[in-house]
Amino acid sequence: MLRPIKNNFKGKDVVSLDQFDSQSIIRLYKETASIKKMFEKGRFKNRPYKILDGRIAGLMFYEPSTRTFSSNSAAFKRLGGQTVEHQNPLVTSSAVKGETMEDTTMMMEQYCDILVIRHPVKGTLAKVAQVASIPVINAGDGIGEHPTQALLDMFTIYEKFGKLTGLKGLMAGDMLNGRTVHSLIRGLSIFPGNTVYLLSPKSLRLSRDEFKLYSQMGVKLVEINSLKQIPVDCHFWYWTRVQKERFSDKKVYEKLKLSFILTKKLVSEKAGKKTLLMHPLPRVGEIEIAVDGDPRAVYLTTEAKNGMYVRMALFKLILR
Amino acid sequence: MLRPIKNNFKGKDVVSLDQFDSQSIIRLYKETASIKKMFEKGRFKNRPYKILDGRIAGLMFYEPSTRTFSSNSAAFKRLGGQTVEHQNPLVTSSAVKGETMEDTTMMMEQYCDILVIRHPVKGTLAKVAQVASIPVINAGDGIGEHPTQALLDMFTIYEKFGKLTGLKGLMAGDMLNGRTVHSLIRGLSIFPGNTVYLLSPKSLRLSRDEFKLYSQMGVKLVEINSLKQIPVDCHFWYWTRVQKERFSDKKVYEKLKLSFILTKKLVSEKAGKKTLLMHPLPRVGEIEIAVDGDPRAVYLTTEAKNGMYVRMALFKLILR
Amino acid sequence: MLRPIKNNFKGKDVVSLDQFDSQSIIRLYKETASIKKMFEKGRFKNRPYKILDGRIAGLMFYEPSTRTFSSNSAAFKRLGGQTVEHQNPLVTSSAVKGETMEDTTMMMEQYCDILVIRHPVKGTLAKVAQVASIPVINAGDGIGEHPTQALLDMFTIYEKFGKLTGLKGLMAGDMLNGRTVHSLIRGLSIFPGNTVYLLSPKSLRLSRDEFKLYSQMGVKLVEINSLKQIPVDCHFWYWTRVQKERFSDKKVYEKLKLSFILTKKLVSEKAGKKTLLMHPLPRVGEIEIAVDGDPRAVYLTTEAKNGMYVRMALFKLILR
Structure with missing residues (x-):
């Protein structure tokens, strides 16, 4: 079962829109508007925003992506964090050796603070979120959700x-x-x-x-x-x-x-x-x-x- | 000839276990235990560990890898460094134009402070370490070593x-x-x-x-x-x-x-x-x-x- | 029309050598020599150079590259910035879904402060620079320029x-x-x-x-x-x-x-x-x-x- 957000995002997965109620969404948008305003005013030009300094996001993209991949990568870095990235990992990673997504996820969580995953098969992210002990974000699972x-x-x-x-x-x-x-x-x-x-x-x-x-x-x-x-x-x-x-x-x-x-x-x-x-x-x-x-x-x-x-x-x- | 570590890691390559004696390994493990303890206690949550700030590691992976690639990438970044990464470079880099590993290495060392290389051919890393003037780490060379x-x-x-x-x-x-x-x-x-x-x-x-x-x-x-x-x-x-x-x-x-x-x-x-x-x-x-x-x-x-x-x-x- | 540099690089694209006059090139080389000297003397070993801290470069490489890709990536990071990278994106990105370079560029500029692009087709970079509102650097366009x-x-x-x-x-x-x-x-x-x-x-x-x-x-x-x-x-x-x-x-x-x-x-x-x-x-x-x-x-x-x-x-x- 996916945990509802209920206005408290800390440590939560984001797999489906079903996890959100109206209050959570408005909470998110107030934060978004505040960050957007600060950045567009150039407040961080000379003194970068570093709230995620030292943190690492794992970006695992098992399908082609420019927009979602790049905006996630840029977003994490604009907050001072760094990323460990796999693009198209069905070719470049252990997936070619036959590893399951659950094993890959459990391993990646040893290195990272959060995972952002795109996968061609609907429902994969719900399964992955079950085994992961760090937050997982669904970046698109086949014809499922985004x-x-x-x-x-x-x-x-x-x-x-x-x-x-x-x-x-x-x-x-x-x-x-x-x-x-x-x-x-x-x-x-x-x-x-x-x-x-x-x-x-x-x-x-x-x-x-x-x-x-x-x-x-x-x-x-x-x-x-x-x-x-x-x-x-x-x-x-x-x-x-x-x-x-x-x-x-x-x-x-x-x-x-x-x-x-x-x-x-x-x-x-x-x-x-x-x-x-x-x-x-x-x-x-x-x-x-x-x-x-x-x-x-x-x-x-x-x-x-x-x-x-x-x-x-x-x-x-x-x-x- | 590979240089033995002899309890002094500074500037050394790590190509084979043969370079280590028992003292070097214990030295490495004391350092590992100390870093692990500090990170697991959350000491760097708010004040990141930055001892490699400004340094760059080149990660050159000529074979698929999730674990070794990701853990090297995360390790370097957890110390405040950044990486220049080539995954599966037999497709994406100058290797397709026919460049030798020796040339590629000598070029990459102009940009980086250390190289981590995985290659499908046993013995490649020993050759590469010969020509490199910066430290080189073997991330697996075919059926050779890891x-x-x-x-x-x-x-x-x-x-x-x-x-x-x-x-x-x-x-x-x-x-x-x-x-x-x-x-x-x-x-x-x-x-x-x-x-x-x-x-x-x-x-x-x-x-x-x-x-x-x-x-x-x-x-x-x-x-x-x-x-x-x-x-x-x-x-x-x-x-x-x-x-x-x-x-x-x-x-x-x-x-x-x-x-x-x-x-x-x-x-x-x-x-x-x-x-x-x-x-x-x-x-x-x-x-x-x-x-x-x-x-x-x-x-x-x-x-x-x-x-x-x-x-x-x-x-x-x-x-x- | 490509804007000439005329000794003022701020915000400019670099698509062709035609944009430069002798004064601009000498200006660039004085800066280069100064940076090189500081780095080779080790001035930034313990206190990294961070003038682009918080900035993001988008590296879009639509053709294989080791040298140009790696040196751009390392250069931006040596100045404290981070990168969003696509290597060989004709396979891994939205290009496989049929997106035009103009659309891709307009999107990437929402996330980045500068774009470095290599493309197999001569003239692509001139077109891209037309639509982009952030600086674009030509990293090689087919048999065009570099x-x-x-x-x-x-x-x-x-x-x-x-x-x-x-x-x-x-x-x-x-x-x-x-x-x-x-x-x-x-x-x-x-x-x-x-x-x-x-x-x-x-x-x-x-x-x-x-x-x-x-x-x-x-x-x-x-x-x-x-x-x-x-x-x-x-x-x-x-x-x-x-x-x-x-x-x-x-x-x-x-x-x-x-x-x-x-x-x-x-x-x-x-x-x-x-x-x-x-x-x-x-x-x-x-x-x-x-x-x-x-x-x-x-x-x-x-x-x-x-x-x-x-x-x-x-x-x-x-x-x-």
Whole structure:
């Protein structure tokens, strides 16, 4: 059983959004905002922030990653800590000799103060957290969850609107395989009054089990299948990539990958003045480059940067 | 010729256990015990230990590694240093352009204060140490040696029994290809009165040359080939993995890999109350999971952790 | 358009030697000499140099590298900074999911203070510098340029002769594909009165366009095709490897790779007492091992070490 956070992060694992209640999330975001403010004001330019000096994070990435890997690495180092890193360790580490994740984890915890793990198999992080005696953070487990991505996305919304209740949002793309979508829906269901429109081709809808599960959690889900059905004045649009690596038949992928494209035209027709244009990235064609310059487009800027700050706040609350 | 340590580690290479005499090893272990005590008591939690601040270790790993790589990386960083790291550099570095190890080493020493190198070819480290003007540590050279692994294993025994003389031990698994076994036998032969039982299928016995060589060094070796022949009340059992990567014929590997399994039943029948259950890891089936919880089983805990502390002591004595 | 340095490095990109004028280069070399002197005197042994403490460099290497990667990593760390590293990221990062370099760069700049990028495609760095809002350093873009290599090579010459004017030099090997050659010629053309002899097989001569371009820049280029034509008393010989990775037909490569070899005999016949024997490394047979011990041979020692010091000076001037 995963331990709930309940406003006390110290020593806790972060495996699923289910561990959080609204109070914990707001606590995290106050810390994030405070760290962000201090750094953006340049307070640490000449006197670095060193609260994790001497501490070591183990970053174990068993799937390709630029963003999550780099932002975790930078976050830990911005707090004065150092990292022990394995990228793609299915090639470079003992995994090729046949070691189990449980053994690898128990060994890595002898050297490190915290572990950040990405793994291709859903559920791996829950198993690993069971055996680990130091905190473990899920950096994405297959089509399972990617909780810190959802936390940074929600922080980006919270920072803009000052609330996480009564929101109207759109999620578009691959609802079936997109773990960031799954985590974000779980996150928004923690707060009351949120409605999310889910735009995807029929074959990439949420699984019926997940649709039912999330609906019972308290978020209102509305499935749509054409751009015309997008409601006006959403608080956010959350576009996603069709997850190529989850398709065994690449022809099916090619047919579906650009079903819905976020264009400048669509923005001018359907977005509100304050609608945040978000994407967990990488994108592979589903957002027009022309949208990048729009002041509402935060995917390449604020959203990415917040990824570092939310992770800094998490590390601080868990380890201090 | 490798320079002997002779109780003075400063600036020395660590390529083979042959460089050590008993006094040097005890010196190293006093330092290790002292560092371990300070860290486990949390003395550096708020005021990090920074004796290698500003120093850089080059970690060059030409073969997969989780444990040795991570523990070296963590050890150097726990002392305040930083690292320049190449994992699997036969793919990612100039090695693909055809550079010799000697050239690579002479170049890396311009940037670093010490080098830690793993290489698939036996004898490479001795060659490299010849040309290097900074200290070089052997992190495993093919089926050659893996001296820091032996040093951490011996420290684990020393910490438990307060001595490295008059020991009775068992080593099981792949005696032919296991470089950790070779290094550990060399290490135990430095101290008087030690007897080691070697349990392996006949085709994985020590080479006759090595058997002769080690026997002359002062350790008593007794080869056995069934679990029944294991003597009672050993000070330690040192189980090992059959080294898949050393077999050209994978069928032979499959046939031999689980010849001898360390089971809970075997422990209850043959182990003594204080027998240390050790393994250099990774394991791939040759130790039952059920054994993990036994208080005598140190492979996933103390033995792994000592790997970091012994390397910290080595770095400290060599560089300070 | 790339911004010229004009003696003010702060916040600037370093993509091409074209950005430099003579004054900027001399400014850089005064800083380099000062840093080198302080480090070689051991001034920072006990009180590390920490001017980039808290800063993070992103090292993105999309092609194999030992030297450039390691010296950049070490340089940034010797100044107290930390790094976020991707080696061979065409395999390990979001590049496998199809992300553009522009997107990757815009994201990485959210986490880092400076980016050092190597990429197989010529011109990539100029494009990347356009979108990046933090400084970007070109660590080699295909057969394009490798400006910091030229800067370190020129520093090595400057340090020896106290000037970068009126020099007579020889470059040998692959003039067509060798980006370090291209950058060094550009660099020497910034100062008056330099003559460079270019020795290569005909098929590896400079492209006619580049020959014309460089000749107009102010350096005198003389193409030769036999060892006999090497003039005596050059200030430097700059030997290079034939760039295997740029050949689609490996037979052509095999035929050409050892066209001209730097031997002890050649040195005794044609080199002057002070002629610097240089090579950007790695070498794959085009310099005899016997030459290594010659006091004029700097490729494995001073030239490599200067690579770290020049990069330290660059980082300092750009970020402080």
